[in-house]
Amino acid sequence: MKYFxxxxxxxxxxxxxxxxxxxxxxxxIFSGEELGNLEPCGCYExxxxxISRRHxxxxxxxxxxxxxxPVSLGDLSKGYGRQEEIKTEILGRAMQEMGYVLHSLGEKDxxxxxxxxxxxxxxxxxxxxxxxxxxxxxxxxxxxxxxxxEYSHSEYSFKIAFLSILSKSFSSASIANYVNIYEPxxxxxxxxxxxxxxxxxxxxxxxxxxxxxxxxxxxFPEIDLIITGHxxxxxxxxxxxxxNIPIVSPGKGGKYIGIARYSIQRNATxxxxxxxxxxxxxxxxxxxxxxxxxxxxRMLKEEDLLSKVSQVSLPDGLAYAGSSACGICHKMIxxxxxxxxxxxxxxxxxxxxxxxxxECIKCHTTGYGYVSGFLNYEENQNLINVGCExxxxxxxxxxxxxxxxxxxxxxxxxxxxxxxxxHSPGFERNEYWRRIVHPEETLxxxxxxxx
Numbered sequence: 001m002k003y004f005x006x007x008x009x010x011x012x013x014x015x016x017x018x019x020x021x022x023x024x025x026x027x028x029i030f031s032g033e034e035l036g037n038l039e040p041c042g043c044y045e046x047x048x049x050x051i052s053r054r055h056x057x058x059x060x061x062x063x064x065x066x067x068x069x070p071v072s073l074g075d076l077s078k079g080y081g082r083q084e085e086i087k088t089e090i091l092g093r094a095m096q097e098m099g100y101v102l103h104s105l106g107e108k109d110x111x112x113x114x115x116x117x118x119x120x121x122x123x124x125x126x127x128x129x130x131x132x133x134x135x136x137x138x139x140x141x142x143x144x145x146x147x148x149x150e151y152s153h154s155e156y157s158f159k160i161a162f163l164s165i166l167s168k169s170f171s172s173a174s175i176a177n178y179v180n181i182y183e184p185x186x187x188x189x190x191x192x193x194x195x196x197x198x199x200x201x202x203x204x205x206x207x208x209x210x211x212x213x214x215x216x217x218x219x220f221p222e223i224d225l226i227i228t229g230h231x232x233x234x235x236x237x238x239x240x241x242x243x244n245i246p247i248v249s250p251g252k253g254g255k256y257i258g259i260a261r262y263s264i265q266r267n268a269t270x271x272x273x274x275x276x277x278x279x280x281x282x283x284x285x286x287x288x289x290x291x292x293x294x295x296x297x298r299m300l301k302e303e304d305l306l307s308k309v310s311q312v313s314l315p316d317g318l319a320y321a322g323s324s325a326c327g328i329c330h331k332m333i334x335x336x337x338x339x340x341x342x343x344x345x346x347x348x349x350x351x352x353x354x355x356x357x358x359e360c361i362k363c364h365t366t367g368y369g370y371v372s373g374f375l376n377y378e379e380n381q382n383l384i385n386v387g388c389e390x391x392x393x394x395x396x397x398x399x400x401x402x403x404x405x406x407x408x409x410x411x412x413x414x415x416x417x418x419x420x421x422x423h424s425p426g427f428e429r430n431e432y433w434r435r436i437v438h439p440e441e442t443l444x445x446x447x448x449x450x451x
Contacts (some may be wrong), residue, residue: 016023023265024156025066025272028203028321030227030260032073033106036087038094039293041360042352043423044444046280048253052293053096053279053285057257057403058098067151067264070098071162071409073227073250074106074207083358085116091122097288102147102162104205104227107170110179114139129164129205132187134180146191148199158264159199163191163215163223167208167230184208185219196222196445200269201262205226210238210247217242224271225260226234235276246274255279294353304376309358311371316392319372322382325399328387333438337388340436346384363418364389390414 008182009089023081031054040047061068063125077084084169088109095103103109103126109117120126121141135143147162162344165184188204195202204220206213206228213228221243228249235251235258250258257279260378261272300306327334337343347365349355355377358368365380366387367373374383391410412429417426 023263024153024158025064026158026160026201026262026264027066027068027154027267028160028225028262029061029068029070030205030248031070031075031250031254031256032104032205032207032227033075033229033231034091034254035075035078035252036084036107037253037255038087038090038296041423042348042425048278049253050279050285050289051082052092052285052289053216053283054254054257055098055289056096056283057277057279059286060283067158069149070095070100071203071205071227072100072103073205074104074164074188075108075229075252075256076103076106076259076306077108077112079108080111082308083300083301085112086299086303088112088120089124090292092120092126094289094292095126096124097292098127099399101142101149102127102129102164104128104164104207104366105133105143105166106207106429107166107172107175110135110166110175114141114178114325117141121261127418129162130166131163132165132182132184134182136178136180143186146195146408148195156264160201161205162203162205163188163195163197163200165208167212169209169212170207179295184212184216188216188220192220192222199265201225210249210417211428213247214240214242215362217245217247221245225274239274240278246271247278248274250276267390287310297353297356300358303404304356305358306356306361306376309369309375311373311375312369313371314394315398319396320367320370320374320389320394321396321399322366322380323387323389324382326387329402330388330441333388333441337436337437342386342390342436352366352450367394368395373395386418396434400409 037049039050039052058070077088105128111340114135118139118141121128121300127147130143131145133143149160151158166181168181168183171181175278184320192202201224202222204223205217206226208228210228213226213237217223223245224248226245228247232249232251235249235256239246241250248258255278257397258276258277263270264270265308286408349360349364354360362368364386365374366383366389374380388432391414392407398404415429
């Protein structure tokens with residue numbers, strides 16, 4: 001009985017401190033510069049990134065009942081055109097589902113035009129942040145100079161302010177008539193002065209080259225965290241500290257996710273860690289994001305974006321004929337080609353459901369983007385897959401002049417049109433050539449028409 005009483009006294013005195021005095025965590029989760037990358041394209045094993053894995057990563061913290069603050073550094077898309085607009089819409093919906101509290105404007109976002117930004121702000125309730133940017137447009141849209149979030153509990157009070165800047169070096173003639181970009185330091189001075197004594201943490205989303213972010217950190221020691229860009233390939237190795245301010249980047253392409261952890265206990269806030277994490281296979285694909293990605297592919301199909309691509313004219317009246325036309329005379333080579341990865345490249349898109357995606361189709365068919373090249377499956381079944389003319393060029397002249405041997409020459413630089421660092425980082429020409437090189441023809445194995 002005495003033992004029981006001692007235990008009861010111990011629990012009564014110490015347990016409340018353990019429960020109610022335990023520090024809460026504020027998690028600032030940051031991404032940015034997706035540049036239209038919704039998911040790994042699947043061109044090689046080991047690709048990282050994508051909104052499905054990102055959603056799973058963020059959701060892993062939700063059940064812990066911490067303060068979770070996902071924010072975006074900017075640049076959802078990478079350029080112009082209808083496909084980029086659709087991607088921006090999909091990414092906006094994805095961020096809404098993931099609970100993003102704001103999106104900092106990057107130069108690519110601004111270049112998409114005020115109409116699309118207005119659409120996102122209304123349909124997806126996107127909170128746009130830009131402390132030194134003013135958009136002049138007759139559309140219902142608000143760009144915040146700062147975003148303030150406040151959380152109260154019986155044991156703590158926590159306030160965090162987010163600021164954002166866009167480098168003046170990213171200004172261009174295409175946006176000058178509806179966007180004003182002000183000098184970042186002058187724009188930040190009154191805001192930081194107003195917020196410094198009223199919040200626990202000030203976070204700056206600095207859509208600038210890293211060098212500019214470093215100068216900002218030197219000028220404003222009141223800032224607690226700077227999330228920066230621009231075009232940083234390996235964000236895990238790029239974290240630096242200036243005046244004890246972490247300057248970090250989520251990289252580009254949506255491949256990594258950043259997380260800054262702060263402990264909150266009563267009125268004290270302390271930085272615990274800042275990490276950049278690759279979104280690899282450890283994070284399973286979110287079912288909600290998979291459905292959103294399927295909808296994206298349906299939108300591409302329904303709008304028939306494949307057939308709406310601008311087609312470049314070929315020189316000297318050349319035209320694509322298709323690999324089956326080549327196979328009439330070069331049967332041995334054709335049979336060999338059909339068993340290579342090039343010979344089934346279109347089927348890989350059908351299997352993954354990406355056969356209506358212009359960005360994928362250009363490297364899985366023959367002549368896409370050129371007059372007489374692949375346009376859609378219904379009209380150009382003879383041009384599916386990476387065919388003979390993908391390497392040798394349009395073959396109509398050669399078919400009419402079969403004894404013209406110069407056509408067989410190829411430029412090895414053509415390979416790198418598709419086998420680039422993004423889709424084929426391990427590309428080594430000699431090794432890859434060995435996999436697809438076709439048999440040599442001699443006078444003894446050529447068809448009679450060629451002799």
